[in-house]
Amino acid sequence: MASGLVTDDAGVGRLVRIRSTVMHMLRDRGYLVVEHELAMTRRDFERKYGESFHREDLLINKCKKNDPNDQIYVFFPNDEKVGMKHIKKYVEMMNAEKVSRAVVVVQQNLTPFAKSFLQELEPKIHLEVFQDAEMLINIKEHVLVPEHQVLTNDEKKTLLERYTLKETQLPRIQITDPIARYYGLKRGQVVKIIRPSETAGRYVTYRYVV
Known part of the structure; x- marks a missing residue:
């Protein structure tokens, strides 16, 4: 070809x-x-x-x-x-x-x-x-991949203020991670990850892109 x-x-x-x-x-x-x-x-x-x-x-x-x-x-x-x-x-x-x-x-x-x-x-x-x-x-459609939402700068600021956190205190996701590449994430961004939970309906975590 x-x-x-x-x-x-x-x-x-x-x-x-x-x-x-x-x-x-x-x-x-x-x-x-x-x-x-x-x-x-x-x-x-x-x-x-x-x-x-x-x-x-x-x-x-x-x-x-x-x-x-x-x-x-x-x-x-x-x-x-x-x-x-x-x-x-x-x-x-x-x-x-x-x-x-x-x-x-x-x-x-x-x-x-x-x-x-x-x-x-x-x-x-x-x-x-x-x-x-x-x-x-499409890796996003894989059953094991939870929903990801990229936070805006304002949403990121609100999150950090609410929990009195520095961004570096959040769990991390590598910029080379397949899902990070799919969304075109940049270093310093924060992504919201939503997983189904049998008890709470859904379980939310946040990751800091490094």
Whole structure:
């Protein structure tokens, strides 16, 4: 699949599932995703992109529900190996559109040089990298994954004041945790975790992102 042209049945099926996970992830992060995008079937997908297409055709651009200027891109590189030339091209596009955040869905992984370049771009440009294999299944829908809610700065402040806590006294969640990556969490944020409880109905805990 070096050319990025997807023609085989299995390849199309994989990308239908991957795109679905991406759309649900964007909605869960607060981006404006309409219902028919979430419910897109294989037939809908082929009607939109054709029976053969390039991965790059799946490009997604969304804005936050409450802020049209807060946008994100999702890129699907054609090439199996993604290096500096790909990242530079995406950064140019993002700068031109004044977009500072993007997700890159790769077939394998980034080259070491590309990984280093991503770190140099922070904090002005934030690119998150997911592999195809990570996006085939939506981890949020797993039965063992409880509900997560990201607190706003005001909600975080209220929580800490109510319990007279410093944020560092809260239990921690690593920024590399799969669920933290799904929500695109940043260091310093606090996430509310809601688990079902046989006695209380639900059990709430909070985690500080490190």
